[in-house]
Amino acid sequence: xxxxxxxxxxxxxxxxxxxxSCATSGLAFSAYGVGWFRQAxxxxxxxxxxxxxxxxxxxxxxxxxxxxxxxxxxxxNTVTLQMTGLKPEDTAVYYCAAGGWPxxxxxxxxxxxxxxxxxxxxxxxx
Numbered sequence: 010x011x012x013x014x015x016x017x018x019x020x021x022x023x024x025x026x027x028x029x030s031c032a033t034s035g036l037a038f039s040a041y042g043v044g045w046f047r048q049a050x051x052x053x054x055x056x057x058x059x060x061x062x063x064x065x066x067x068x069x070x071x072x073x074x075x076x077x078x079x080x081x082x083x084x085x086n087t088v089t090l091q092m093t094g095l096k097p098e099d100t101a102v103y104y105c106a107a108g109g110w111p112x113x114x115x116x117x118x119x120x121x122x123x124x125x126x127x128x129x130x131x132x133x134x135x
Contacts, residue, residue, distance in 0.1 A: 011035040011124045013105050018129030021095055027131060029090040031105030036124065038086040039063070042109055044117050045079065045090045047101035047131075054104070059117045060088065066112050073099075095133045102128040 017029040031043065044059035058069035060079045067079050076094040081087065088105060108122030 011107070013107060013124055013126035015103060015105050015126045015129040018103060018131045020132045020134065023096055023133055023135050025095050025133070026091070026093045027095065029092065029103055029105075029129060029131070031088040031090075031126060033086045033088075033107065036107060038107075039083040041107040042112075042117070042121075043079075043081060043088040044106050044108065044122055045088075046104045046106060046119070047099075048104070048128075049101040052101075054119060056116060056118065057103070058090070059110075061112055068116060070116075092131070095131075097133045097135045100131060100133050102130050104128045 012034045014032045021027055042061045045057040046054050047057050048054040056070055058077055058079050060067040060081050064081050069077055078091045080089050105126045106122035107124045110117040110121040
């Protein structure tokens with residue numbers, strides 16, 4: 010059974026930092042890319058960033074570039090989303106997902122990911 014479990018969310022003041030983790034099991038982790046998405050109340054789930062299977066490629070939505078960083082540890086089957094310079098507009102439930110997409114041709118979309126976690130809440134106060 011494939012499982013992805015996010016952790017590390019919480020309440021932080023604007024300008025602060027959080028480190029989200031995505032722990033996976035039940036899949037050949039090193040064969041998959043991993044994406045982070047977020048969904049704010051009343052809004053659609055949106056792409057935040059992704060990393061390919063070996064960490065040689067990563068990209069982010071423009072609004073988080075320079076503030077967020079994704080890394081992975083294939084030995085531990087985990088992916089981390091380091092978030093700095095947090096803003097109130099970053100408030101959302103953050104999800105990790107495993108999947109595949111054509112690297113270099115386009116950014117990942119929701120449909121590229123078949124396995125999802127349940128999410129972790131990030132709240133940034135002003």
